[in-house]
Amino acid sequence: MDSQGVHDYLLTKPLSSVAQPFGPGVDVYKVKDKMFATLALGKMGKEDEDNRHWRVNLKCDPDEAQALRDIFTAVIPGYHMNKKLWNTVILDGSIPAGEIQRMIxxxxxLVVSNMPKKEREQILSLL
Structure with missing residues (x-):
């Protein structure tokens, strides 16, 4: 799944929106003003410009977050996020699209489940 596919899928979620509150280059996806993903082109370590990959940060249950890191080398602790609750998924083509969609x-x-009951029920009724 490439960055455009991830972007498109993120925006299929009910009441989702995208903005760039951290400046150009980092898309932040929210549901009712609560962040559930970020998408950015990034590099880590000593990668050169040719080895940059798009990365999506996704909230995750702590146990599942670690399990996904153990299974996929392209899943790492959340970059600039709470590493217990967020994973960064490197979109290098090594993870099947269906698995990325499941993580999204x-x-x-997870974000919707922590909203007040009225908002949560409204959003869940749209799924």
């Missing part, structure tokens, strides 16, 4: 769904659902 889980991130969205």
């Amino acid at each position: 769904d889980n991130s969205y659902t």
Whole structure:
């Protein structure tokens, strides 16, 4: 799944929106003003410009976050995020699209589940 596919899928979530509050280059996806993902082109370590990959930060259950890191080398602790609750998924083509969509769904659902009951029920009724 490439960055455009991730962007498009993130915006299919009910009441989702995208903005760049951290400046150009980092898209922040929210549901009712609560962040559930970020998407940015990044590099880490000594990568050169040719080895840059898009990265998506997704909220995650702490146990699942660690399990995903153990399974996929392209899943690392959340960059600039709470590393217990967020993962960074490097979009290098090594993770199947369906798995990335599942991670996005889980991130969205985790954020919605922490909203007040009225908002949560409204959003869940749209799923």
